[in-house]
Amino acid sequence: MACTAAARSSSGNGARKRGDDQDGWLSWNDAPDTPQLKTGGGSGGEETDWRSEVRGLAQSLRSQSFDSDSEGTEWDSAWDEQRERCFLVGVQLKQQRSRHGYSVHESLEELGRLADTAGLEVVGHTYQLLDDVNPRTYIGSGKVQEIMAAVNSTGASTVIFDDELSPGQLRNLERALGESVRLCDRTALILDIFSQRAATREGKLQVELAQSEYQLPRLTRMWTHLERQSGSGQVKGMGEKQIEVDRRLLKGRMARLRKDIEEVRTHRRSYRERRAAAPIPVVALVGYTNAGKSTLLNTLTNAGVLAEDKLFATLDPTTRRVELPGGKAVLFSDTVGFIQKLPTQLVAAFRATLEEIKDASLLLHVVDVSHPSASAQIDAVNRVLEDLGVENMPTLNVWNKVDACADPAVVQAVASRRENTVCISGLTGEGLPDLMERVSAKLQDSMVGVHVLIPYSQGELVDEIHRTGVVSSAEFGPTGTEVHAHVPLALAQRLGPLRLATAAAVEQQQQQQQAAAAAGDDGSWDSVDEEEWARLLAAEEAQLR
Ligand SMILES: Nc1nc2c(ncn2[C@@H]2O[C@H](COP(=O)(O)OP(=O)(O)OP(=O)(O)O)[C@@H](O)[C@H]2O)c(=O)[nH]1
Numbered sequence: 001m002a003c004t005a006a007a008r009s010s011s012g013n014g015a016r017k018r019g020d021d022q023d024g025w026l027s028w029n030d031a032p033d034t035p036q037l038k039t040g041g042g043s044g045g046e047e048t049d050w051r052s053e054v055r056g057l058a059q060s061l062r063s064q065s066f067d068s069d070s071e072g073t074e075w076d077s078a079w080d081e082q083r084e085r086c087f088l089v090g091v092q093l094k095q096q097r098s099r100h101g102y103s104v105h106e107s108l109e110e111l112g113r114l115a116d117t118a119g120l121e122v123v124g125h126t127y128q129l130l131d132d133v134n135p136r137t138y139i140g141s142g143k144v145q146e147i148m149a150a151v152n153s154t155g156a157s158t159v160i161f162d163d164e165l166s167p168g169q170l171r172n173l174e175r176a177l178g179e180s181v182r183l184c185d186r187t188a189l190i191l192d193i194f195s196q197r198a199a200t201r202e203g204k205l206q207v208e209l210a211q212s213e214y215q216l217p218r219l220t221r222m223w224t225h226l227e228r229q230s231g232s233g234q235v236k237g238m239g240e241k242q243i244e245v246d247r248r249l250l251k252g253r254m255a256r257l258r259k260d261i262e263e264v265r266t267h268r269r270s271y272r273e274r275r276a277a278a279p280i281p282v283v284a285l286v287g288y289t290n291a292g293k294s295t296l297l298n299t300l301t302n303a304g305v306l307a308e309d310k311l312f313a314t315l316d317p318t319t320r321r322v323e324l325p326g327g328k329a330v331l332f333s334d335t336v337g338f339i340q341k342l343p344t345q346l347v348a349a350f351r352a353t354l355e356e357i358k359d360a361s362l363l364l365h366v367v368d369v370s371h372p373s374a375s376a377q378i379d380a381v382n383r384v385l386e387d388l389g390v391e392n393m394p395t396l397n398v399w400n401k402v403d404a405c406a407d408p409a410v411v412q413a414v415a416s417r418r419e420n421t422v423c424i425s426g427l428t429g430e431g432l433p434d435l436m437e438r439v440s441a442k443l444q445d446s447m448v449g450v451h452v453l454i455p456y457s458q459g460e461l462v463d464e465i466h467r468t469g470v471v472s473s474a475e476f477g478p479t480g481t482e483v484h485a486h487v488p489l490a491l492a493q494r495l496g497p498l499r500l501a502t503a504a505a506v507e508q509q510q511q512q513q514q515a516a517a518a519a520g521d522d523g524s525w526d527s528v529d530e531e532e533w534a535r536l537l538a539a540e541e542a543q544l545r
């Protein structure tokens with residue numbers, strides 16, 4: 001991928017030009033202040049806008065990684081000579097904070113963290129205020145010249161743009177900035193990180209397919225390269241032929257990748273089916289990258305999942321058994337984190353992996369509540385969940401990293417006023433007992449209440465109810481075990497014929513049937529029974545929504 005080739009040797013002097021506030025070189029300290037914490041008491045009982053509350057509660061971490069930028073003079077000593085240097089470019093659209101609810105400052109800071117995760121050294125950044133991005137070059141021509149000057153003075157070998165560049169923009173910028181500068185956009189950078197980090201065969205195949213999809217329309221770059229080398233129309237023709245060959249090769253490779261992925265998925269499906277055969281409720285941890293999902297899983301289970309202060313630490317799902325209060329077992333499943341402007345190729349590639357979420361009984365939406373962009377991150381995650389069609393699943397909002405907030409007590413107070421929200425620190429373990437209680441209660445809410453009489457000949461069903469449901473009472477009678485419990489919908493459906501309420505209804509119908517038959521009416525009660533069942537199941541399903 002374009003962003004990780006060997007570093008160009010360079011000895012930039014680090015002098016940095018500073019421009020005006022709107023359209024010049026930035027330091028993170030130029031960014032508007034994060035709103036101050038509210039320290040007042042209650043909200044007067046009304047539901048205030050949670051976004052502004054969360055934003056207000058977030059402790060600004062903004063300055064941490066870019067403090068050295070404050071005077072713009074200390075950069076030389078801080079540069080790591082071993083790492084490829086990169087320069088970041090963003091666009092702030094007028095009228096809008098941004099299309100994604102992020103300011104350009106927040107988005108560029110995140111791009112810097114992505115670059116750092118990919119192993120690059122960020123040496124500068126700039127943005128431009130525009131009505132819309134320039135369709136030809138993303139930014140204006142004057143800005144391109146400024147970037148050239150900055151690249152020369154900082155010794156950056158790579159320029160990274162904060163949005164996905166169209167093939168045309170990429171080509172035009174390549175022409176404008178010259179061969180010596182490597183161009184990269186947010187999508188290519190994220191794909192690059194994924195390819196560095198994918199550990200399982202399925203993950204690697206998915207990322208390679210996503211990369212190929214990104215590359216296919218951009219193969220024209222080779223044409224530009226050949227044309228530039230020769231400066232003659234003859235080689236341009238040769239270049240075109242070469243592109244056709246390359247496209248064919250790439251398409252063939254993509255077809256093979258899709259076939260391999262399908263094979264791997266068949267294995268995954270059979271694993272899931274086996275798990276469904278002995279159902280234990282699955283609780284899926286979802287959330288923005290770096291929110292603390294893996295840390296939470298590790299604290300709960302000693303799972304040993306890699307958790308670190310890098311974006312996209314986890315790419316492959318990990319599932320671990322967790323015991324709830326009362327000894328009941330559930331499975332916690334860690335998933336890949338989301339990010340704003342998530343490349344569409346990756347959503348498509350990871351859709352199958354994320355299908356696991358659909359099998360879950362409960363989602364825990366983990367939020368880094370100490371992050372200045374917490375509310376925008378919540379929105380970004382909700383958009384992906386909608387995209388996956390799971391936005392209506394039972395969900396508990398887990399406000400994590402409360403220990404890193406300036407005033408944890410205030411955050412706790414806000415969370416306690418909100419429905420389905422619990423405050424924790426996955427790192428220190430604070431709030432975890434409460435979280436487990438809430439998971440238990442929520443799982444029970446998402447299950448169906450049943451009252452059944454299980455004949456002793458079907459004793460294994462009693463075990464299954466204990467394993468997958470929440471049992472209120474179980475009494476041994478003359479013919480079997482009478483159980484009051486909440487169980488997953490699928491099990492409730494299987495238990496249907498053993499329901500005591502239904503048995504009574506059937507008995508009553510049978511008596512009515514016999515009475516009707518005696519009166520010469522031949523109506524069948526079987527059909528009535530089916531209707532009754534359809535109503536029951538519809539009611540159960542409605543209970544789940
Ligand atoms: N202060 C504090 N830091 C935390 C907490 N939970 C996680 N972290 C830190 O946040 C960083 C990211 O944690 P991870 O658990 O890797 O985050 P993740 O959500 O799994 O991230 P991805 O796998 O990238 O999606 C690590 O440096 C953790 O130590 C917390 O409760 N408090």
Ligand SMILES: [Mg+2]
Nearest residue numbers: 293294313314
């Ligand atoms: Mg993780």
